[in-house]
Amino acid sequence: MGIQFYKIKTTYKGSHYLGWQVQSKYQGRTIQGEINKALSKVFKSLEVKTVGSGRTDAGVHAIGQVFRVEAPFFIDNVALCRALNSLLPKDIKIREVALTDSSFHPVHSAKSKEYRYFFTNEWPPSPFYFDSISYFKGPLDVGKMKKATELFLGSHDFENFFCEGTPVKHKRREIFECELVEKVEMGIGPFEGEIDKLFLFRVRGSGFLKQMVRLMVGAVLEVGKGQLSLNSLEAAINNHSKGKVGPVAPPQGLYLYKVFYN
Amino acid sequence: MGIQFYKIKTTYKGSHYLGWQVQSKYQGRTIQGEINKALSKVFKSLEVKTVGSGRTDAGVHAIGQVFRVEAPFFIDNVALCRALNSLLPKDIKIREVALTDSSFHPVHSAKSKEYRYFFTNEWPPSPFYFDSISYFKGPLDVGKMKKATELFLGSHDFENFFCEGTPVKHKRREIFECELVEKVEMGIGPFEGEIDKLFLFRVRGSGFLKQMVRLMVGAVLEVGKGQLSLNSLEAAINNHSKGKVGPVAPPQGLYLYKVFYN
Numbered sequence: 001m002g003i004q005f006y007k008i009k010t011t012y013k014g015s016h017y018l019g020w021q022v023q024s025k026y027q028g029r030t031i032q033g034e035i036n037k038a039l040s041k042v043f044k045s046l047e048v049k050t051v052g053s054g055r056t057d058a059g060v061h062a063i064g065q066v067f068r069v070e071a072p073f074f075i076d077n078v079a080l081c082r083a084l085n086s087l088l089p090k091d092i093k094i095r096e097v098a099l100t101d102s103s104f105h106p107v108h109s110a111k112s113k114e115y116r117y118f119f120t121n122e123w124p125p126s127p128f129y130f131d132s133i134s135y136f137k138g139p140l141d142v143g144k145m146k147k148a149t150e151l152f153l154g155s156h157d158f159e160n161f162f163c164e165g166t167p168v169k170h171k172r173r174e175i176f177e178c179e180l181v182e183k184v185e186m187g188i189g190p191f192e193g194e195i196d197k198l199f200l201f202r203v204r205g206s207g208f209l210k211q212m213v214r215l216m217v218g219a220v221l222e223v224g225k226g227q228l229s230l231n232s233l234e235a236a237i238n239n240h241s242k243g244k245v246g247p248v249a250p251p252q253g254l255y256l257y258k259v260f261y262n
Numbered sequence: 263m264g265i266q267f268y269k270i271k272t273t274y275k276g277s278h279y280l281g282w283q284v285q286s287k288y289q290g291r292t293i294q295g296e297i298n299k300a301l302s303k304v305f306k307s308l309e310v311k312t313v314g315s316g317r318t319d320a321g322v323h324a325i326g327q328v329f330r331v332e333a334p335f336f337i338d339n340v341a342l343c344r345a346l347n348s349l350l351p352k353d354i355k356i357r358e359v360a361l362t363d364s365s366f367h368p369v370h371s372a373k374s375k376e377y378r379y380f381f382t383n384e385w386p387p388s389p390f391y392f393d394s395i396s397y398f399k400g401p402l403d404v405g406k407m408k409k410a411t412e413l414f415l416g417s418h419d420f421e422n423f424f425c426e427g428t429p430v431k432h433k434r435r436e437i438f439e440c441e442l443v444e445k446v447e448m449g450i451g452p453f454e455g456e457i458d459k460l461f462l463f464r465v466r467g468s469g470f471l472k473q474m475v476r477l478m479v480g481a482v483l484e485v486g487k488g489q490l491s492l493n494s495l496e497a498a499i500n501n502h503s504k505g506k507v508g509p510v511a512p513p514q515g516l517y518l519y520k521v522f523y524n
Contacts, residue, residue: 011388011390013389061390085385085386090387090393091390116451118452123347124347127274127352127353188447188448188453188460189378189445190519191394191450194273198450200451257452
């Protein structure tokens with residue numbers, strides 16, 4: 001059998017990486033770089049190509065990042081999953097391996113993507129979650145923040161929620177779901193009670209621009225702190241005002257949660 | 263007011279430290295070293311002394327480590343707690359500050375200590391828990407492991423569960439509680455479902471020797487894997503056989519959970 005395509009789902013903790021995308025080798029470790037290295041060992045070839053569903057930035061995590069592998073020959077799915085997990089670092093794991101073909105493209109075949117951003121304002125922030133959940137100081141007007149998230153729904157030109165990077169054809173994206181949820185959490189095992197109240201900003205859209213989700217979260221937080229009105233946010237979302245209305249929220253709270261195909 | 267004593271409870275993630283105890287400054291960062299640094303800033307003095315309830319090793323965590331501070335003057339408890347938490351690294355946090363006096367000694371006043379060790383055998387290990395929960399390969403005979411933990415109860419000479427380090431007068435310690443618990447866990451926020459089955463080895467005793475808990479866990483695992491009989495473990499615990507009966511379990515699953523006073 002010749003060239004073989006795989007669709008693979010991976011979970012990773014991004015804290016110690018420059019992000020998903022392979023970069024010049026002098027800049028540091030990337031998730032894709034580690035995966036490529038493992039694949040080249042399994043297939044005994046440097047010619048194994050990977051394409052991810054999108055870049056995640058330095059310090060950003062993924063629960064369900066999807067990538068395509070173009071391999072020189074066939075290896076059984078389960079065996080490939082086991083082999084990769086044995087070779088990969090402890091903070092990158094493969095969840096699912098499926099056969100596919102060249103018509104599947106992780107970016108172009110995607111119908112939508114869901115990101116989740118987790119944060120708390122409980123002080124002091126837990127020493128066990130400092131690199132996986134964001135901490136924001138002070139009281140937050142949750143009611144207003146919930147209203148803010150609804151403003152993102154629909155199709156908008158996200159010019160004000162975009163950082164320069166890879167060139168894009170246009171900045172119009174459609175947001176299918178966007179909500180802020182308050183969660184009461186106990187934590188796992190030793191971390192029971194480490195965080196009692198957790199906030200989840202959940203967004204599913206047709207696609208996302210560079211740092212778009214973190215700029216959305218940053219703006220929602222400004223609303224929560226009373227430093228940005230819902231009217232000003234609405235104007236920024238509809239591109240009736242120029243410039244960013246909040247900071248880029250820190251990466252540690254962000255997760256590429258799921259990529260939807262079909 | 264002159265010299266003031268504080269009893270302080272701290273929680274830390276030990277992954278990036280050489281352990282609790284201050285060591286020669288060329289060897290690396292320690293928890294106590296970071297705390298001393300923060301205290302010297304708050305009290306504007308290098309003469310602030312700390313005594314911990316015991317050492318935790320490199321990579322070992324604490325939920326409730328207790329230490330005593332001898333400070334040159336009085337600062338309000340709440341203000342001291344806030345100041346320390348602002349100065350400390352993200353993986354060390356102060357939970358409680360209380361006034362005490364020189365009669366309180368973190369080691370000698372302690373009635374007992376509880377350690378907890380968390381592990382799973384679900385494959386692949388979650389990328390989000392690799393430095394906070396241990397992973398052990400393969401099936402485990404949980405029934406036998408539960409019986410193994412009961413053998414530790416009571417007073418024993420723990421010669422076979424001890425690594426050379428600080429000199430000790432004798433190796434007799436009393437174990438008040440020791441159990442293995444299977445827990446079904448969902449994880450917090452983004453980590454929901456990352457670990458479904460978690461094992462907790464919980465032990466409370468009069469005191470513990472260097473690496474004693476990790477040697478206890480290592481032996482219980484050998485029993486679970488069928489590589490050590492309950493009879494051989496019993497002989498080792500009662501010091502009727504010579505030498506260790508299992509490996510030192512890795513540090514990332516271990517937590518100094520609570521120090522009991524009074």
